[in-house]
Structures are given as structure tokens and as C-alpha cells.
Amino acid sequence: MKKDHVFLVDDDRDLLASASDWIEMNGFQVTGFNNAIDALKQLDNVVPDVLVSDIRMPGVDGMTLLSTVRKSHPGLPVVLLTGHGETQLAVQAMKAGAEDFLEKPYDADHLIAVLNRAIKRNTMSAEIRRLQKVVLSSPEGVGEIIGNHPSIVRLRERIATVASLDVNVLIVGETGTGKELVARTLHEQSDRAARPFVPINCAAIPDAAFETELFGFAKGAFQGADKDRSGKFEYASGGTVLLDEVDALAPPLQAKLLRVLQEKMVERLGENRSRPIDVRIVATSKTDLQSAIANNEFRADLFYRLSGVTISVPPLRDRASDILLLYAHFARLAARRYGSKPNEIEPEHGFRLLAEAWPGNVRELKNRAEAQALGVDWALESASRGDAQSAPSAGLNDEIRQYEKSLIQRALTTSGNNVAEAARILQIPRRTLSEKISKFGL
Structure with missing residues (x-):
């Protein structure tokens, strides 16, 4: 070594x-x-x-x-x-x-x-x-699955294998891990790539509008239906339908969805004939559907229809070695979008990024990087540091005060705002450090 x-x-x-x-x-x-x-x-x-x-x-x-x-x-x-x-x-x-x-x-x-x-x-x-x-x-990479962690390498390999199989896929993972990106990548690498990719947010569609949105309606089916309209399943013909957050569907809607998947036919509201559909279903879930089945919250037969193949997307905390790469990637894309230059990432900021829990996963990290591209995060950090190194020349007491403040801020950043650890780094009593933190308004 x-x-x-x-x-x-x-x-x-x-x-x-x-x-x-x-x-x-x-x-x-x-x-x-x-x-x-x-x-x-x-x-x-x-x-x-x-x-x-x-x-x-x-x-x-x-x-x-x-x-x-x-x-x-x-x-x-x-x-x-x-x-x-x-x-x-x-x-x-x-x-x-x-x-x-x-x-x-x-x-x-x-x-x-x-x-x-x-x-x-x-x-x-x-x-x-x-x-x-x-x-x-690297190329633009707006829609790429970024990361070098073994779990992400395996994820890309699994997508490449599954994409060519014309089976339904269930993608599971926490909120913000990039499940929709995985679904889009599956579509783009499949034989259906030239046909539509139609995302449906199951959590956002009102129950009353579910049938008309997914299956369509015939002219005169209800007040205001002045012409026939195809639903999303028909529109996606030959392509892929993403059922995002399928775990949010109410049981009655699960039954209607199951029938469509079983028969591969849709019946527009207000119409008596069935229409064949040719779509691949990719569903995502942020909850454990097996537990939902056990609690009678999700249909077991629907689960088996959806999960021809299951793909798990790891949370960001399990692939921490990718955090800085992802942050730099998102900051670059955001800076280009906003016409600004990406700020340099200071070591303390890097340590802080690695130390955070990221409950919102990649989506939360992306939001942070976009804030950085707009200067929001960095302006706050600059203010918190006290700008000891850029302060104008002052008297000795002011110089010492500013320098002491910067040392305390650095120790707090290094320790992840753990006062006891910061006191150990500075080699001063914790009570003394707490008093100085209050004094400097840190």
C-alpha cells in the first residue's frame, strides 16, 4: 500500500x-x-x-x-x-x-x-x-444512466438483456432513484423504439378519468364527448406504456387494468366492440408489492401480469461513489441550460455531498446541482464561511476574529456539523466551541 x-x-x-x-x-x-x-x-x-x-x-x-x-x-x-x-x-x-x-x-x-x-x-x-x-x-448524456458503481453497471447490463425480450417489466425502487429513466432506456433499446413511449402517472389520474384516459371513449359516451377519442393504450400501439406508480391504483382500477393485460384488448367507454392493442407494459412501484398483496392492497394476479421481469434500482446511499460524478453531470447540464458556467466544487462541498443521506435520491441530488448552477447554494455557502479570505484589510483583532470564524466553519463542515467532533478537531472544549458558534452566528 x-x-x-x-x-x-x-x-x-x-x-x-x-x-x-x-x-x-x-x-x-x-x-x-x-x-x-x-x-x-x-x-x-x-x-x-x-x-x-x-x-x-x-x-x-x-x-x-x-x-x-x-x-x-x-x-x-x-x-x-x-x-x-x-x-x-x-x-x-x-x-x-x-x-x-x-x-x-x-x-x-x-x-x-x-x-x-x-x-x-x-x-x-x-x-x-x-x-x-x-x-x-462525455457526450450530452441527458437521458443516460450515469454511474460507475457495480450496482449501476449491473443495472445497465440487465436493461440491455431485458430490452430485447418482449415481456412486461416491473421496475422497483425508492422515490427519485430514476425508475422512469430506466423505463425509457428499456424502450429505446428495444425493437419498439421507433414507436411511442407513453408514460401514465397512475397516482395523478383521478379514478373517474381512468377509463377515458387509458382506454378512450366513443362519441356521445358522456356530455361533452363530441367525437371519438382513442386512449393512451391505443395511441401507444407498437410501443411501450409506462404505468408509473402502479402501486397507487385503487383496487377497482386494478381489476380493469388486469382485464386489458389478460385480453390484450381495450373497449372504449360508450362502445361495445373491443380493439386489439400491441403494447409492452413497463410498470414502476416505490412500495413492496408483495407486502401490498399480503395486506389486500394490490391484486396478486395483476402483480404476476406486470412482473414478467423485475428490475431493482438501487437508492443513492447504496452507490455513494457515484454522488460526485452525478452532481458534476447534472451541474453541467443545468449550467448549459441556464447559459451559465458551472461553479467549481470545493472539497468541503464534496465532503458534505458525500455525508448527506439523500432521502430523495438522484432527484434530490439533481435539484441541488441545478440550484448550484443558478448560484443559490453557493451563495449561501459563501455567506456561511464568513469570507475570511476575501475580507478587506482590517485591524488585527478583526483579522483574528475572521480567521477564527473561518477555522470553526471549516471544522464544522469537515465534521458534518457535529459539534463534539469539531471541538476535537479544533482541540478546544465543546462548551467553548458552542459559545463561539453562537457568537459568530454559525
Whole structure:
């Protein structure tokens, strides 16, 4: 297993040696330098996972090293070491792009925690950049089933297998998982692709309108029926009918639907003759139909008619490795639609996306990405951070206050707003942190 690599720069040879030993004992690979020039030369050959440097050194100091590295290796996190009481210098370092800073003499365990956090953020940044490149180099993909998780790979394979089989399909999955997208993909990969794909939202059709919507009506069947009209089943002839949320159908309507599926005939309201239909039925359900059958809420014979093949769509929480890819994909599509440029995803935002439960699944993630494309989400985040790095020059007390606020916000973001964990990261009592959170209005 590859060890994370740390470049450590300090002109104090004793401190350099002791710090290097401690970092190596904690599982890192360390390359030590007693001056910044040698570290910069080595960066031409090897790029570490994080660079740690003292600020006050003869010749090229830590601030100059930071500035140079930010230009030559913008993705490399830099942690600076400052002397006691040099808070203003630390604030300047953070504004210049330092990942973090430690005040000498620093706690050895805290140093390791800072290194782990910096590397984790750097890894997240690299993954976000990689995924955004993947999304930018891919086709439009508006109707594609996006994802690299094994469950999604298997889903695409199952769709490809089932699409050519002229059998009814039942798609099961939680709300927002993309069941309709799976249904459309089945249709598009089938021999019926050239014919209509007709979605019917079973939960939205009033019971009284069910027959006329699905089966049609004859002229004079009721007041206002001034001409014959075919229903959705006839309109979809040769194609696919999607019965979305079929579990929402009332029992009497289930019986009428069952008869049509059994006989493959429809009878328009107000007409005595039956008309043959040639459609493939794809139904979706967000509930367990077996349980509904056991509770006498769904007909067993209808279930067997619908479920010639069953396809399960996994919830987003079970394919968390796809979250950032999906987010970048939806953000790109939304930005193009709104004529805006996709915002860069900050590492903290990536961590937050991965930490959320996503009860609304892919649909909820898509909504979040579209909000980001409009600048809504990001504006709120920017305000919550306090914009310490973009604040105008102020007095020392104001600088320290803004910097302290940004550190607390970062710790809260990293910990998923867990105050106890944030207090551990900051190494302050929980009560003190709670008081500061209230003070800064976080």
C-alpha cells in the first residue's frame, strides 16, 4: 500500500529530524529539507501529497515558498509552521492559500491530524477535477444512466438483456432513484423504439378519468364527448406504456387494468366492440408489492401480469461513489441550460455531498446541482464561511476574529456539523466551541 508522502522543510535540523521521525512513525513517507531551495528543486521530480514548512527561514522563507508552490503546483496543500504569537502572519498565510498553519511548539498528534485532513482534502479536490474532466469529455448524456458503481453497471447490463425480450417489466425502487429513466432506456433499446413511449402517472389520474384516459371513449359516451377519442393504450400501439406508480391504483382500477393485460384488448367507454392493442407494459412501484398483496392492497394476479421481469434500482446511499460524478453531470447540464458556467466544487462541498443521506435520491441530488448552477447554494455557502479570505484589510483583532470564524466553519463542515467532533478537531472544549458558534452566528 502506497504511503502518503510529506515534504518537510525546516532550517532547525534537530526539529526537522524529530518531526520527520514522528511523521514516519504515523505511517507517512517523509522527505526532509533544511532549506526551501532544495525542496523546490525536488518538486521538479517528485510531487508529495502535502508540504509542511517553517515560515521563518534564512534565504527563501516559508511565505515565498508558499507563493512559488501555489503557482507551480496549485493543487498541492501547504501547511505552515509559525512562531508563538505570530497570529497576523498566520492570517496572511491563510489568505495566500495555505491549507493550514500550526503554532510552534505544536502538539505532535495535532500535526498528524492536520496532515491527514490536508491529504483528504487534496484527494477530494483531485477526484472532483477528474470527474469534471470526465463529464466535460462525455457526450450530452441527458437521458443516460450515469454511474460507475457495480450496482449501476449491473443495472445497465440487465436493461440491455431485458430490452430485447418482449415481456412486461416491473421496475422497483425508492422515490427519485430514476425508475422512469430506466423505463425509457428499456424502450429505446428495444425493437419498439421507433414507436411511442407513453408514460401514465397512475397516482395523478383521478379514478373517474381512468377509463377515458387509458382506454378512450366513443362519441356521445358522456356530455361533452363530441367525437371519438382513442386512449393512451391505443395511441401507444407498437410501443411501450409506462404505468408509473402502479402501486397507487385503487383496487377497482386494478381489476380493469388486469382485464386489458389478460385480453390484450381495450373497449372504449360508450362502445361495445373491443380493439386489439400491441403494447409492452413497463410498470414502476416505490412500495413492496408483495407486502401490498399480503395486506389486500394490490391484486396478486395483476402483480404476476406486470412482473414478467423485475428490475431493482438501487437508492443513492447504496452507490455513494457515484454522488460526485452525478452532481458534476447534472451541474453541467443545468449550467448549459441556464447559459451559465458551472461553479467549481470545493472539497468541503464534496465532503458534505458525500455525508448527506439523500432521502430523495438522484432527484434530490439533481435539484441541488441545478440550484448550484443558478448560484443559490453557493451563495449561501459563501455567506456561511464568513469570507475570511476575501475580507478587506482590517485591524488585527478583526483579522483574528475572521480567521477564527473561518477555522470553526471549516471544522464544522469537515465534521458534518457535529459539534463534539469539531471541538476535537479544533482541540478546544465543546462548551467553548458552542459559545463561539453562537457568537459568530454559525
